Amino acid sequence: MKTFLKILLTALAVVVLAKILPGVTVIDYTTAVIVAIVISLLNMFVRPLLxxxxxxxxxVTLGLFxxxxxxxxxxxxxKLxxxxxxxxxxxxLLFSVLLSFFRTVLFSLLKDEKQIRN
Known part of the structure; x- marks a missing residue:
């Protein structure tokens, strides 16, 4: 359930960023969910190799790379x-930085709700 919610929040961030950034387009909400899943899978499998x-x-760049x-x-x-x-x-580059920021903010809200319930 938590993973599903994270994917939906990432899709929400993708839609918001598509509205904010010029040139970034997402056709519909289903595409945004697919983008969120693909980004999650790429981060899981391709990013460690890169x-x-x-x-x-x-x-050399102290992590900036x-x-x-x-x-x-x-x-x-x-492309996918x-x-x-x-x-x-x-x-x-700007999309990825803003997406990371939005995900951090949204995921921290999830943690706060979980701590309140306990």
Missing amino acids: VFFTLPATI LFVINAIIILLAD VDGFEVPGFFTA
């Missing part, structure tokens, strides 16, 4: 999901 293979660049990896994940999701478009690398 981090491993780019470890020297990540160390991880932003580039996040942008690559967004561009991969763009029809109905989701990100026009370029810098838009994907």
Whole structure:
């Protein structure tokens, strides 16, 4: 249930970012949910490989290269999901930073609700 809720919150963040950022398009809410699932799967399987293979660049840049990896994940999701478009690398970079911020805020609200119930 918690994973399903996280995917829905990520889809909500994707829709909001598509409205805010110029050039980013999401056709409908179903596409946003699919984008959220694809981003989650890419973060689970592809991101660790990218981090491993780019470890020297990540160390030299003191971790800032991880932003580039996040942008690559967004561009991969763009290629994999029809109905989701990100026009370029810098838009994907901004999208990934804002998505991370929105997810952090939304997921912290979930934790606060859980702590209140206990």
